[in-house]
Amino acid sequence: MASAPSKLYADDVSLVVVLLDTNPFFWSSSSLSFSQFLSHVLAFFNAILTLNQLNQVVVIATGYNSCDYIFDSASDLNRSFENGRMPVMSSSLLQKLEEFLIKDEQLSKEEPEGRIKSSLFLGSLSMALCYIQRVFRSGALHPHPRILCLQGSPDGPEQYVAIMNAIFSAQRSEVPIDSCYIGAQNSAFLQQASYITGGVHHKPQNLDGLFQYLMTIFATDLHSRSFIHLPKPVGVDFRASCFCHKNTIDMGYVCSVCLSIFCKHHKKCSTCGSVFGQAQSEAASASDKKRKTPET
Amino acid sequence: MNNGAGRRINGGVEEEDDEDDVNGDLDAWERTYTDERSWESLQEDESGMLRPIDNQALYHSQYRRRLRSLSSTAARIQKGLIRYLYIVIDLSKAASEMDFRPSRIAVIAKHVEAFIREFFYQNPLSQVGIVTIKDGVANCLTDIGGSPESHINALMKKLECSGDSSLQNALDLVDGYLNQIPSYGHREVLILYSALSTCDPGDIMETIQKCRKSKIRCSIIGLAAEMFICKHLCQETGGTYSVALDESHFKELILEHAPPPPAIAEFAVANLIKMGFPQRAAEGSISICSCHKEAKVGAGYTCPRCKARACELPTECSVCGLTLVSSPHLARSYHHLFPIAPFDEVPSSHLNDPIRKQKINCFGCQQNLLDSGNKAGLAVVCPKCKRYFCLDCDIYIHESLHNCPGCDSFRHSKAAPASED
Numbered sequence: 001m002a003s004a005p006s007k008l009y010a011d012d013v014s015l016v017v018v019l020l021d022t023n024p025f026f027w028s029s030s031s032l033s034f035s036q037f038l039s040h041v042l043a044f045f046n047a048i049l050t051l052n053q054l055n056q057v058v059v060i061a062t063g064y065n066s067c068d069y070i071f072d073s074a075s076d077l078n079r080s081f082e083n084g085r086m087p088v089m090s091s092s093l094l095q096k097l098e099e100f101l102i103k104d105e106q107l108s109k110e111e112p113e114g115r116i117k118s119s120l121f122l123g124s125l126s127m128a129l130c131y132i133q134r135v136f137r138s139g140a141l142h143p144h145p146r147i148l149c150l151q152g153s154p155d156g157p158e159q160y161v162a163i164m165n166a167i168f169s170a171q172r173s174e175v176p177i178d179s180c181y182i183g184a185q186n187s188a189f190l191q192q193a194s195y196i197t198g199g200v201h202h203k204p205q206n207l208d209g210l211f212q213y214l215m216t217i218f219a220t221d222l223h224s225r226s227f228i229h230l231p232k233p234v235g236v237d238f239r240a241s242c243f244c245h246k247n248t249i250d251m252g253y254v255c256s257v258c259l260s261i262f263c264k265h266h267k268k269c270s271t272c273g274s275v276f277g278q279a280q281s282e283a284a285s286a287s288d289k290k291r292k293t294p295e296t
Numbered sequence: 297m298n299n300g301a302g303r304r305i306n307g308g309v310e311e312e313d314d315e316d317d318v319n320g321d322l323d324a325w326e327r328t329y330t331d332e333r334s335w336e337s338l339q340e341d342e343s344g345m346l347r348p349i350d351n352q353a354l355y356h357s358q359y360r361r362r363l364r365s366l367s368s369t370a371a372r373i374q375k376g377l378i379r380y381l382y383i384v385i386d387l388s389k390a391a392s393e394m395d396f397r398p399s400r401i402a403v404i405a406k407h408v409e410a411f412i413r414e415f416f417y418q419n420p421l422s423q424v425g426i427v428t429i430k431d432g433v434a435n436c437l438t439d440i441g442g443s444p445e446s447h448i449n450a451l452m453k454k455l456e457c458s459g460d461s462s463l464q465n466a467l468d469l470v471d472g473y474l475n476q477i478p479s480y481g482h483r484e485v486l487i488l489y490s491a492l493s494t495c496d497p498g499d500i501m502e503t504i505q506k507c508r509k510s511k512i513r514c515s516i517i518g519l520a521a522e523m524f525i526c527k528h529l530c531q532e533t534g535g536t537y538s539v540a541l542d543e544s545h546f547k548e549l550i551l552e553h554a555p556p557p558p559a560i561a562e563f564a565v566a567n568l569i570k571m572g573f574p575q576r577a578a579e580g581s582i583s584i585c586s587c588h589k590e591a592k593v594g595a596g597y598t599c600p601r602c603k604a605r606a607c608e609l610p611t612e613c614s615v616c617g618l619t620l621v622s623s624p625h626l627a628r629s630y631h632h633l634f635p636i637a638p639f640d641e642v643p644s645s646h647l648n649d650p651i652r653k654q655k656i657n658c659f660g661c662q663q664n665l666l667d668s669g670n671k672a673g674l675a676v677v678c679p680k681c682k683r684y685f686c687l688d689c690d691i692y693i694h695e696s697l698h699n700c701p702g703c704d705s706f707r708h709s710k711a712a713p714a715s716e717d
Binding site (some may be wrong): 169 | 567570574576626627633697704706
């Protein structure tokens with residue numbers, strides 16, 4: 001009983017959860033049009049599904065006001081390989097995507113100007129992690145999950161703490177987060193996510209060849225990654241930003257109660273309100289140096 | 297005497313009557329199964345395979361009880377995030393007892409290793425030291441430090457047990473060391489006590505008062521039986537005392553000490569600690585590493601103050617003493633500051649409402665909540681966004697993820713519409 005299934009679930013079966021950015025604010029100002037982007041991406045999904053019969057693709061759309069599941073290749077409706085058609089093309093993916101976009105637009109409300117128009121990346125990342133936990137629970141034989149983020153929207157700084165929680169949870173469960181950033185600037189969140197979880201981050205230079213980037217970098221399953229040269233993380237910036245000015249600093253002061261970071265000495269912490277005992281801080285740092293013992 | 301004899305005979309006769317009435321001529325081993333037949337709770341599914349015994353409801357109710365006890369007081373309790381913890385391991389004769397398989401000390405060592413890793417994972421800025429009690433004398437096994445490997449390696453080498461245990465000597469030693477740490481740190485001691493007695497040179501009550509004045513929070517996990525002196529120590533210093541029933545219970549108890557405990561505000565002075573956030577050196581750069589004292593190529597971190605190279609973070613620069621961390625280390629503790637509210641249980645009548653024609657799926661994992669595999673009535677709802685989740689997602693969200701997918705997936709949070717798909 002045990003030997004036959006193990007031959008089916010070889011090391012290179014993968015479950016790819018794709019987080020698709022559908023933020024209208026980003027797509028209206030992008031050089032690549034959304035329909036061209038979709039044509040690259042749908043071809044990519046079909047390619048993944050043909051790499052191995054047991055591969056599975058789940059798509060979650062990241063909108064501006066909401067997130068939702070769009071497509072699951074393991075559900076019964078989508079399994080048909082009849083008439084030689086690819087499962088993703090003949091499925092309801094496009095239809096559901098359209099329904100999602102309409103619903104997303106209806107949920108929008110008036111917002112003050114000047115806010116960064118970021119998508120709800122955090123919501124779709126949390127949903128993806130819950131889905132992957134369900135796959136882990138389904139027994140010993142399951143495909144190896146990974147998350148692929150196709151993002152173009154800028155980072156929303158208010159999501160920082162929650163995104164870090166999600167990244168650490170993914171690191172704990174050993175789920176790599178790959179990210180392909182198609183926007184204009186760099187996304188520090190995606191770089192950190194891929195670095196911490198052991199995934200691949202890439203920002204394609206030429207968006208017309210997006211399909212080629214996706215196929216050569218992001219289609220490889222986890223087992224084969226040890227044999228293939230993938231883009232290495234270059235210059236991941238882990239410096240913190242100070243809470244008062246949002247500048248990146250390389251030396252700063254940290255409140256011992258709430259761990260907020262400041263660039264200058266303050267009398268009171270603005271996050272937790274604790275008053276700092278200044279006389280002790282000099283004595284503390286002096287005794288810190290004396291007490292320190294070599295680690296070898 | 298006669299009465300006693302008479303009573304005994306009567307007692308014997310009554311016993312025999314009982315047995316004859318109820319159990320007939322059953323053997324002793326059969327009698328133990330008259331009340332409890334564990335095999336009858338097994339179930340088969342459609343193909344004849346055995347279904348695992350449903351412990352899920354039990355597990356979930358245990359989990360919720362624990363959650364409620366943790367968040368019963370205030371929603372946001374201040375926690376001590378920078379902790380200096382001493383683990384005191386009792387290596388007296390009692391620790392070589394074999395009531396825990398293979399021996400108490402083997403179980404302790406295995407779980408202390410797991411605890412140290414979990415502790416540094418959850419508290420990257422904290423430091424740990426190990427103290428052992430052997431032959432009535434307390435010795436410091438490792439100095440307080442932030443590298444898990446050095447503690448684990450030192451522990452695994454010295455596991456011989458002999459002699460008596462002395463609580464007072466251990467507390468005196470720990471008190472001496474913990475008085476040297478900076479004032480913003482929270483001082484804690486975790487004692488893993490296997491003995492049933494303590495052999496002290498002086499008055500232990502004085503030592504307990506001394507610890508209390510030094511603001512050290514002592515917690516004890518006993519492996520034998522409950523002792524008054526341990527309970528008294530924990531009550532005086534504000535720690536927790538628990539006694540392990542078996543190995544899995546011991547594991548649960550020790551891992552409960554990994555997340556930061558509620559902090560008593562007067563115990564640690566709030567301070568601004570100067571820290572450096574080094575950048576990762578470029579691939580291919582060569583420099584002399586300050587921790588290994590040899591030349592190394594490539595990945596390392598450069599101290600922003602003195603430009604010395606360090607191999608890993610978090611650490612203290614060995615040249616200038618600056619604490620070096622990276623922003624994810626600080627971010628790892630932020631979920632303690634912004635905890636999410638526990639989810640409420642949904643009564644089964646609500647889920648089986650005939651008006652709802654469509655299937656209800658768990659918002660996180662899209663599992664059908666009305667499936668026979670997941671018995672109806674076992675679902676939870678987030679009080680803020682009113683979305684349904686299954687039990688497993690509930691546990692995952694509260695223990696590991698710390699974000700509610702429902703609240704995060706809607707920018708302008710509205711209550712969910714009646715139908716969900």
